[in-house]
Amino acid sequence: MSNLFEASGLESTAPRPLADRLRPQRLEDVVGQEHLLSSEGPLGRMLGAGRLPSLILWGPPGTGKTTIARLLAKRVNLHFEQISAVFSGVADMRKAFEAAKARRMTGQATLLFVDEIHRFNRSQQDGFLPFVEDGTVTLVGATTENPSFELNAALLSRVQVLVLHRLDDAALETLLIRAEEMERPLPLTPDARAAMKAMADGDGRYLLNMVEALYAQAIVTSLDPKGLAEAVQRRPANYDKDREGHYNLISALHKSLRGSDVDAALYYLARMLVAGEEPLYVTRRLVRFAAEDIGMADPNALVQALAAKDMYDFLGSPEGELGIVQATIYLATAPKSNAAYKAQKLAYSAARREGSLMPPKHILNAPTKLMKDIGYGKDYAYDHDTAEGFSGQNYFPDEMPREVYYAPKERGFEREILKRLAYWQKLREEKM
Template sequence: MTLFSASAPRPLADRLRPRTLAEVVGQDHLLKPSGPVGRMVASHRLASMILWGPPGCGKTTIARLLADQTEFHFEPLSAVFSGVADLRKVFDAAKQRRGAGRGTLLFIDEIHRFNRSQQDGFLPYVEDGTVTLVGATTENPSFELNAALLSRAQVFVLNRLDDAALELLLTRAEAETRKKLPLDPDARQAVKAMADGDGRFLLNLCEELFALAPDKPLDTTTLIGTIQRRAPLYDKSQEGHYNLISALHKSVRGSDTDAALYWLARMLAGGEDPRFIARRLVRMAVEDIGLADPQALPQALAAWETYERLGSPEGELALTQCVIYMATAPKSNAAYSASKAAMRSARETGSLMPPMHILNAPTKLMKGLGYGKGYEYDHDTPEGFSGQNYFPDGMPRQNFYRPPERGFEREIRKRLDYWSKLRAQKAADPDAE
C-alpha cells in the first residue's frame, strides 16, 4: 500500500466486502457453524472444494476469507489470464511454504475455463496437499470439470441472493454512505429485481443512485429510465440453456400453462433461437401428448412454419399460441412408452422371422414353401378384422401400446378393447363367422 492509496476512491462493492464469513449474505447453508464450510473453518482444516454459483453471490470473497480465518496463504489466479507457467510458479512457492509449515489456498476463478489437460495438472499437487484448491465457477461442474478433479474436491452450491439478502446489502450501503437511497418502496423493490440475485451488480446500482441526488424519491418508471437494466443471465450453449428448456418442457407436460409461458418468455428474453424452441415443441407434441390430441403435432409444425415465414418478433406469437395449446391439451406418453417397449423387445428377440401366413409369395417356389398360406384378407371378414397372429411364431403376444382414458386416446382404447375381444372369440372358435 502506498502513502496515498488509503485515500484513493474505492467502489462501494469493495468497501462493503465482508471481513468475516459471518458477514457474507445468502450462504448460511454453507457458512453457518453447523454448515459444511463452517465446520471446516472451526477445525482449521480445509478440504479442496469447488464453489458453484451465479455471478455476484460471494465466491471470491468466501475463498479469501477461508484463507484469512485458517491462516493459509491466499494465492489467487484467474483461469482466463493464467497458463501453465503461472501454475508452476504457484506450485513451486507452495512447496517452499509447506516446508515452512504454512499451507497455500490456491483460488482459481472461472476454473471451468481451464482445459482438461490443465485441470489434470492440478491433481498431483491437490493429492499430496501442496495446495488446497478452491475453484469458482458459474458453470455446472459435472459438465465442465474432469471427473478426477471432482473426485478430489467437494462441490458446494452457492445460492443466488434472495430478496432478504439483497435488502440487507441495500441497508449496509445506506449505512456506509450515511445516505438513504432515493427510491420509493416500489422502486426499491424494482432495484432488487434488476440485480437478479447479483450482489455486486446491486451495489454498483446503489453507487449510481447515490450519485444522482434527485429532488424527490424515484418511482419505478423514472428508475428504469435512469439506470441500466441488467441483462438476463442466459448462456445459450451452457447449463442455463438446458435448465430453461427443461423447465418449459416439464411445465407443458404438467399442464401449467402460465409457468410454461413464463419459461418461454425467459428463453426469448435471453436471446434463445426460437427455432430451437420450435423443435422442442414438436418433440413435446409427440412425446407428451401424442394421440391424446392428434392435432398437437400439426399445431407444433404450423407454429414452426409460421415463425419461419414471419421471423421475430411477430413469429414468436405463434410459439406462444402453440405452448398454450399443448399445455392445455390432454397428455399421454403411451406412444413414447410403446416405442421404447417395442425397441426393447426387438433387441431381445433378435432376428425372428414373421409368421409364414403374412409373407408375400411372388414365386412358385415361395408358394410351395408355404409363404402366404392361410392368410385371411381382413376386409373380407364381416368385422373387417381377421384376428390372425402377426407376431413371430413362438413369440408370445405383446402389449406395447396402452392408451389412457384421456382425450382422443379414449376412443382408440375402445377400438383396441373391441379388437381384443374379437381376437379372443376367434381364437376360441376359429370356424365361427
C-alpha cells in the first residue's frame, strides 16, 4: 500500500505524526544513546570496522530502537526489511527469508528488523537460526523485555545484546527544541516544560505525541503544570506485573529495606502500588523480609508485617494501604539480622547430611515397659528442677557432635539473646 502512495506522489503530502517527521536521518542525530553510538561505543566500533553482526536492541519504549535499526541498514548498505512479532506469523517469516535469499543472489544483503521479537514463541525464534547462521539475513530484534527471560538460549548465542537507556532530561529537551524548530515555541512555562519531560517518563515518542496534542489545541497562553496536566494525558508507568519491571521494583524495595533506607523503600512501594501492583503481593514480601532480614533482632517486625496483611484484608484499597506503608516504615527502621535465615540453612544442611540419626535416648519418652528397659528416658534431667533452670544436657544425636547454627548479632533484641546463649554455654561447660 505504501508503494502505491509513493508511486502516486501522495506519500510526501499525507499527514504524518510529529514523531515520524522528526525521526533522525543520521545515526549522529539519535539522542540519548551515546553509550552505543559514539566512536568508543559498541555500535560505533562495529561501524568503524565495517561489520554489523546480528543484534538485539533491548530498551524501554520510545528510545529509538526502530530508528537505529533503519539507520544501521542505511549506513552499511543493507536492504531494510521489517516485520512485527505482533502481526506476523510463520508465513510472513518465510516470505521475508525467501526475499532475502533472492536479494543475496543479486549481491544485496538484508537487515531483517523484527519488532517486539520477544512475542515470538520458542519454535518461531528457532526459525531464525539457520538464516542468521548462513548470513541470509543480519537479524536486528527489538524488545522491551529482558532477553534473558524472553529469548531462547540458541538465539541469544548468535546475537549481541545492546541495552538502550531511557531518555534523560537532556535528550528529551533536545527533542523539544527540534519540535519547536519545526513548528513553533511551546506554550509552556518553565515549570510546565519540566513537568512535560517528567510525564514522558523517558519515552521520546510519547513526549512528541504530547507536543503534537498541544499544537493541535492552538493554545495561546502559556500553561502551568496544572494546565498542562489538563491538556495532555500523563504516560502510564512502565510496569507489567508479570515482567521484569515487577521483579526489578520488588528487588529494589527489598534491598532498600535491608539497607534501612526508609525513604527509598517508601518510594519503591509507591511505584508498585501506583502502577497497580496487587497490595497483598507486596505484603507477602514484607512478611518474608521481616523473618529473613530482621528476625530475632526485632521479633515484633513479623507481627507488624502480618498486621498490615490483616488490615488490608479488612479494609481493602485505598484505606488498607496505609497499613502496608506503616509496616514498610517499621521494617526499614528496625535493627537487621539474618541470623535466623542463616540458621535455617545450616540446620537444613545438617539434617540432609546426617540422615536419620536417632535422638539420644535420655530425651525420648518411654510410654511402654520395653522402651524403659532399653533406656528410653533414662537419666533425663528436668531443667526446671535445677537451680539455674538449665540442665546443660546434650540433645544432639549421640553419633553427631554438637553444632552451632544460630549466631545472633549484636543488634536489637538479639543482644539479649546473645547474652543468654553465652550464659548457657558457660553453665554447659561447668556441668561437663
